[in-house]
Amino acid sequence: VPEPSSPDRLPTIEAVAAAAGVSKTTVSHVLSGNRPVARATAARVRRVIDELGYRPNTLARSLKMARSQTIGLVVPDVTNPFYPALARGLQAALVDSGYLLLLADTGGDPDAERAFIAEALQRRVDALVVSAFGLTEEELDRLAGAVVPVVAVGAELAGSRLDCVTADDERVAADAVAHLRARGHERIGTIAGPAGTAVADRRLRGFSQALEREGRFDATLVAYGDFTRDGGRAAAHALVRDPAERPTALFCANDLMAIGALDAARAAGLAVPGDLAVVGVDDIDAAGLVVPALTTVRIPSGDIGRVAGELLLSRMEPEARRAPRTILVGHELVERDSS
Amino acid sequence: VPEPSSPDRLPTIEAVAAAAGVSKTTVSHVLSGNRPVARATAARVRRVIDELGYRPNTLARSLKMARSQTIGLVVPDVTNPFYPALARGLQAALVDSGYLLLLADTGGDPDAERAFIAEALQRRVDALVVSAFGLTEEELDRLAGAVVPVVAVGAELAGSRLDCVTADDERVAADAVAHLRARGHERIGTIAGPAGTAVADRRLRGFSQALEREGRFDATLVAYGDFTRDGGRAAAHALVRDPAERPTALFCANDLMAIGALDAARAAGLAVPGDLAVVGVDDIDAAGLVVPALTTVRIPSGDIGRVAGELLLSRMEPEARRAPRTILVGHELVERDSS
């Protein structure tokens, strides 16, 4: 004899069935609509459901159906406004299909990235959206690509077998360089992101190649940051220390670092853009708020999230065994006062 | 005869047991450590696990154990930097205990809040952290309070049976008023948050009472925004339109609205702080970036997240049937250039 359900235990489909005098099968079908149920029966079941406050246990359903209706989202830094905007776009694309977001902030640490991806897989997420910093494309593909659809966001993974949604980072950098060249700058430096990360490498390559085409690339004008304001400040500080070797313009691989470069310029007594022009990437809200307002290349992070969501939705269709796709979202130079 | 597992099906504990020549029980115990297993057996099992790449299905475990190791986080606006910082603190407090965050951005819409809370409950989250805007405390408690521990963050719920972690919003407002009074302002207005939301109401009450104590409260100097920059701009615009009736200082219930007030002042040709002093709340990064840099009352959102996580952890202990607690985090006036 089973114990009567204790008061702090939620009602189950079994309890509903008993109270309504039908089978679990029937209760299940009034809920899912997968099979017609007599009107009177359905009404009775629904009444009982309301009375008991029954809510089907999604865990059990997910186990049975082998889909959790959950998407894992891995970002290096939620406090970088680029990612919340992306998360919002992603949620908007997925919410109507009943998906929820499992969020992880990894701090860009490869171990944390691996750990979260493994954990998300154990929880049987139906797909993964990842902005990985520490992981190589191969590792990402090997870790998760074989199990669930994965879309890499905010970085193009060369030759990867993964889907990805990103801006064309080389052109982003090239456009910034073109802007600075048009303003007459000849000594253009850059604050790149961490070497080895896909976004950082691409933006640096776009930067270098654009300058090399004109024979103006100077490796001593390259510094590295970690995509944070502090990192940008430190890198810029190193670059402008020596007046003789100083660049007249700086392309920073994101806005946070560009804002740090503004800090460094101020600390060094350099006028922006007079002594040093600064261009960022992203166009986070803060870009328009700093003084001088930051010239930047706008990346539509909300669109990236939304497009990634739509791509995932199509990947989760039963048929979807297509070749990996790379979807490029448009970027746009926003000229403000720092250049 | 069961079919052999198809290639795209993940290995189960059953497959591991078969390959290692032991029972599922034993495999389970080498994984959990809940029961001693002979060294040789354990080693063999582990080898098979590695070979097959077995990862236990958390859905099944959660169903059996009646805990999902998941915490639901409900916020009105992820793109408001206050919340990512909170999310980060929360994750930091919970990650070591194996909890993951299920995130929802509700846009402050009560229907979205209800929908997400219901959905999270169906997914059997172990607890909920919510910053609700549309829901009353009673409704929040009724919806979820009976089922899982709930902590309300960023707003004190008067007389609620829910835990909450927040700044002392009345004092936050009172401190801002005191600052403005000390600067000599006599006509102090406010841009409040949406009436009916707990944070907004508390900050408005703190504001009103502080001024009433000195007989200086003027209801015509109260406007309402929705905690966004645009909302703040519109509210400030209305307040400063008439030069004769204009306040000389504005307490804004958050930084985003204060930044909007700065926009409005600029558009109206008013000097800040000369013609209009502006004080915000939160101290998001942007507060230090705008011009003039924003005087604000700093709320440690990361701490709120962390404390909420710790509180939840203690609530999820089996014994925990204590009375609801309200934990107040400290705030601090940050004087910058806008006042």
Next chain:
DNA sequence: CTGAAAGCGCTTACAG
């Protein structure tokens, strides 16, 4: 030191 079996709460193929 180890295993057989029950059960967590669902869904659905099979049967009538």
Next chain:
DNA sequence: CTGAAAGCGCTTACAG
């Protein structure tokens, strides 16, 4: 129009 039963992949009380 409806139900009995198997099964999703785990954990654990019970037994030896």
